[in-house]
């Protein structure tokens with residue numbers, strides 16, 4: 435099977451590490467490791483009229499899953515904060531191939547046919563679209579079809595163009611970037627309208643994906659919209675799935691990896707395939723660059739050192755703000771290391787205290803934990819990096835990392851010997 439969108443896969447060319455390990459791009463078909471939740475997404479895509487919301491942590495594999503499940507039938511649109519609803523629709527038509535001219539007008543405009551500016555985005559589905567152009571089908575024949583739509587309701591114009599291009603899924607990715615309630619409302623309306631036409635359109639549908647703790651946080655829906663929508667949470671991957679990514683990628687590159695090294699990569703990944711790809715990319719490059727025989731713990735240490743430099747830059751800045759750069763007790767640093775080392779991902783105050791005590795010999799008097807309380811408070815403030823967040827349930831406060839990749843990052847710093855203070859303890 436050919437790998438889409440990667441080079442070096444032509445016959446006779448050995449694949450390069452960057453063709454296989456792609457921390458910043460969705461996994462190609464060869465590298466796709468199937469997941470427990472895969473069938474949930476496929477079933478939702480097949481269900482007549484069902485619209486889909488895919489949500490979860492950053493780097494958990496949302497985009498990869500949707501692209502893999504929808505295959506050639508997907509038209510993907512990347513959302514940006516500054517995009518209006520009409521911009522998104524324009525992008526949708528654009529992703530169908532070579533649309534030459536698309537004009538959208540509001541149906542209630544007195545002179546139908548006047549071009550509509552982005553400012554009218556709030557008009558949402560009141561739009562009438564006029565389209566001329568060619569769309570490319572993604573089928574093997576690569577047929578290009580001429581499409582001309584004379585003033586159809588926008589929804590119908592979109593469905594006609596998608597049908598002609600043989601796409602069944604309009605994929606609005608990175609939807610967490612959309613902040614405008616107007617844009618969200620229009621998308622929700624579009625979902626209803628498309629759902630109602632499922633029968634005649636051949637089950638064309640919308641998939642919305644983005645970083646969120648819940649589907650509602652990503653896109654609040656009216657009752658009629660939620661009735662038509664299935665939401666799927668993409669949780670971190672299982673350990674055996676992460677191990678499969680390592681084994682598969684190294685296997686394709688014909689690089690041997692020691693079992694303890696593979697286990698270490700999986701431990702550091704904590705279910706986030708982004709981390710796995712990042713570390714393995716560097717390890718594979720090192721093996722090839724230094725003509726090493728295999729990935730062992732020593733080479734892996736070097737790879738982690740390189741990988742941590744490239745880890746989401748935002749985390750580095752936040753971490754620097756969070757930790758104390760002098761002093762003896764350094765409670766904020768202790769908290770971050772202890773929690774990163776913990777197997778759980780949320781804690782009560784008492785559990786934070788236990789984690790800190792388990793990782794470090796208690797240096798303060800046991801009965802006084804005010805210092806921990808103050809430190810936890812600071813760790814939530816932007817000026818201290820905001821790495822920790824908290825929330826209350828029935829009067830009880832819970833704490834967690836604001837960025838779920840933070841534990842991996844912190845543990846990679848430790849593994850890379852980048853924390854002399856900690857090592858000296």
Ligand SMILES: Nc1ncnc2c1ncn2[C@@H]1O[C@H](COP(=O)(O)OP(=O)(O)OP(=O)(O)O)[C@@H](O)[C@H]1O
Pocket residue numbers: 456457458459460461462465466467468469491492493494495496497498499608644645679706707708711
């Ligand atoms: N099923 C999988 N098999 C192999 N690799 C995967 C899989 N899912 C994700 N990955 C890899 O993990 C990384 C993150 O994946 P992806 O971009 O799909 O995540 P995401 O949840 O969409 O992230 P973001 O929230 O940042 O958009 C990529 O390097 C991708 O190649």
Ligand SMILES: [Mg+2]
Pocket residue numbers: 496497498607608
């Ligand atoms: Mg994504």
